[in-house]
Amino acid sequence: MKLYGVVGWKNAGKTGLMERLVTEITGRGFSVSTVKHAHHSFDVDHAGKDSFRHREAGASQVLLASRNRIALMHELRGAPEPALDMLLAQLAPVDLVLIEGYKRDAHPKIEAHRAVTGNPLIASDDPSVRAVASDVSVTLDRPVFNLDDTVLIADFILREVGL
Template identity: 60%
Template sequence: MKIWGVTGWKNAGKTGLVERLVVEFTRRGLTVATIKHAHAGFDIDHPGTDSARHRAAGAREVLISSGRRWAIMHELGEDEAEPTLDDLLSRLSPADLVLVEGFKTADHPKIEAHRAATGHPLIAPGNPTIRAIAADSALDTGPCPRLDLDDTAGIADFIARELGL
């Protein structure tokens, strides 16, 4: 599996870019998986559902399955560390490309999404894993190529070249 990341500060356009890249790469015939880093305390379950009741009762893992999809929720114990990106990648089914949102400090290659309106500085100068910057405005990106944040096909072309897809 080839792995590419999209990183950036909050409201920089990461999720929208990942969503558009999934559409673009699947249109090109690739199978795509995604991993999204979330803040602690996120939940995909709803109070009162059977699966939430199983978790509340103390189940370490709950697998929900239907004719359309399945999901596993794994509860981290008090002594259990957050899984690394490599741990999470090992749990995915094979895909041509895994797009990773977040995980700023992990070792995979990334594009930094940057919107001028956020007022945040670039992450790239201190992070050698950032290979390009997708921005909505002109800015000094140093040695990193600057790509237009709205040019999904151009960004996909860059990733495809870098990964040999």
């Protein structure tokens, strides 16, 4: 599987860019999966639902299945957060995996950047950031795209991964 990341500070436009890239790249006939890192506790389940009750009772894994989708929840229960490569090994094969977050990992990335956040560029100190998508002009030693130019960004990523 080919991997490409989207990184950036909070409110930089990562999720919007991810969403547009998935739409654009799948529209070109490629299969795409995504991985999203969350820095906080999250839940895809709700109190009172059967699967929630299974987890609360102590189940290590709960798999929900229907004719429309499946979801596998794995409770870490104090174990360390799994490394990205371990998570990727659990995905079914696709043409491209887009990864939101995991900015410290070594896979190639594009940085989403919005001037209003006031944050410095990650790319300045990280060679794994191969390009920047920004809402302002940025001078850098690698490609810079308009944050809203999804077609050019998708072209760049697909070239980078050889698709």
